[in-house]
Amino acid sequence: MLLMGGVLVLIALTFNVLTGGIFLSPENLYNVAQQTAVVGIVATVMVLVIVARHIDLSVGSTMGFVGVLIAWLMYTQGWHWVEASIAGLAASILVSVYQGALTAMLGVPSFVVTVGGLMSFRGAAFLVADGKTQPVSDPVFQQLGGGFDGSIGVFASWMVALAVCLGLLMSAAARRRAKTRYGIPNNPMWIDAMGVLIPAAIAVAFVATMNAYQIPSKDAPQGIPIPVLIWAAVALILGFLVTRTRFGRYVYAMGGNPEAAELVGIPVKRVTLMLFALLGLLVGLAAIVSIARLNAGTNSLGTGMELYVIAAAVIGGTALAGGSGSILGSVLGALIMQSIDSGMLLMDVPIGWRYVIVGQVLIVAVVFDVIYRRRTEGKS
Numbered sequence: 001m002l003l004m005g006g007v008l009v010l011i012a013l014t015f016n017v018l019t020g021g022i023f024l025s026p027e028n029l030y031n032v033a034q035q036t037a038v039v040g041i042v043a044t045v046m047v048l049v050i051v052a053r054h055i056d057l058s059v060g061s062t063m064g065f066v067g068v069l070i071a072w073l074m075y076t077q078g079w080h081w082v083e084a085s086i087a088g089l090a091a092s093i094l095v096s097v098y099q100g101a102l103t104a105m106l107g108v109p110s111f112v113v114t115v116g117g118l119m120s121f122r123g124a125a126f127l128v129a130d131g132k133t134q135p136v137s138d139p140v141f142q143q144l145g146g147g148f149d150g151s152i153g154v155f156a157s158w159m160v161a162l163a164v165c166l167g168l169l170m171s172a173a174a175r176r177r178a179k180t181r182y183g184i185p186n187n188p189m190w191i192d193a194m195g196v197l198i199p200a201a202i203a204v205a206f207v208a209t210m211n212a213y214q215i216p217s218k219d220a221p222q223g224i225p226i227p228v229l230i231w232a233a234v235a236l237i238l239g240f241l242v243t244r245t246r247f248g249r250y251v252y253a254m255g256g257n258p259e260a261a262e263l264v265g266i267p268v269k270r271v272t273l274m275l276f277a278l279l280g281l282l283v284g285l286a287a288i289v290s291i292a293r294l295n296a297g298t299n300s301l302g303t304g305m306e307l308y309v310i311a312a313a314v315i316g317g318t319a320l321a322g323g324s325g326s327i328l329g330s331v332l333g334a335l336i337m338q339s340i341d342s343g344m345l346l347m348d349v350p351i352g353w354r355y356v357i358v359g360q361v362l363i364v365a366v367v368f369d370v371i372y373r374r375r376t377e378g379k380s
Helices: 002-018 026-051 059-075 081-104 110-128 139-143 153-181 189-212 226-244 246-256 258-263 268-294 305-315 327-346 351-379
Strands: none
Touching: 002 327, 026 059, 026 189, 026 226, 026 246, 026 268, 026 305, 026 327, 059 081, 059 110, 059 268, 059 305, 081 110, 081 139, 081 268, 139 268, 153 189, 226 246, 226 268, 226 327, 246 258, 246 268, 258 268, 305 327, 305 351, 327 351
16 A cells, blocks of 8 residues: 555656646646546445456446436436436446346356446447437536536535544544453554554645635635545445455455355355445446536446456555455555546647556556565465
8 A cells, every 4th residue: 555655646746747737736636536536436346346356347338328327317308316316326236236146146257247248238328318418417416526516615625624534533542442452462652643644634635635726717616526525435435344344354255265255154146246236336326426527428438447447456456366455455546547647638648658558557567466466475
């Protein structure tokens, strides 16, 4: 995590120099935060899918299908955005459970199943609305995607920062009390203090940056974008599932050794279905945020997103062989991917070269992961 954090800082500083200070401007950082949210939402759960030794290559196509379906229900059928969103989430969950059932119940490799889904659901996105773009005009729904009115303002943003700081402090104090109660030696106070101060400083700096950006036609700064809050909520909830629930322990046990996990009584098939259902839920949520941001459901929605999601997970330290990975790593990985893409866009790098560079970054991350794990296993 420290290495990935250092890489992110180095990337930001490098692009800031190359773009003449534009990259670290409040406006660009606000846009980067918004743009990363969609990939970040799906990457958080893709980590768990890969940890459990599965993969889903159809998330981009599923998001396109669900996005067009929601927009079609709102624009063509006249549904309220809440009803349309619920229907889209249900469709996304059904798609993922269908693919997960083929993997869990019949033993079909998830790679094969989801490659078929990649093609099938991209076609379904065209069939839903006959290939026509479906505009989305509900002002409340559009706020979910960020943009002009899609932020919470200065005061609420500072309240979020205060809540984060208090949460970090209370969590650190609770850990120290728990260790003392069970006779476990505590870390030196300065180490726990740094564990609170560093993330708190990052949170305050982020909020200050978001509050520094003001759209010229508005009277007040933007504050934290709503998509970023949704992403943060998803990361916190999944972090809780991973560290505090039986489901999270089962996922990591399955990734470490599926046969042993089944022998000790872990319901591997049921957990796999639950994992794919969770993936479907968050893909649907990402589709909602995406069409709210674009103000339309288009057939090309989510094209290539599966590569960015998997890259974010791998760059964040998730092993493609399964068994290890973290939610925080997916957050850092998504930020690294989007920072590279945004920096190249500011430098007017042609799209062909952007794809080449992003692909090579993914390869470098995988190579680094393989070398690091070999050396670690050799030392152990």
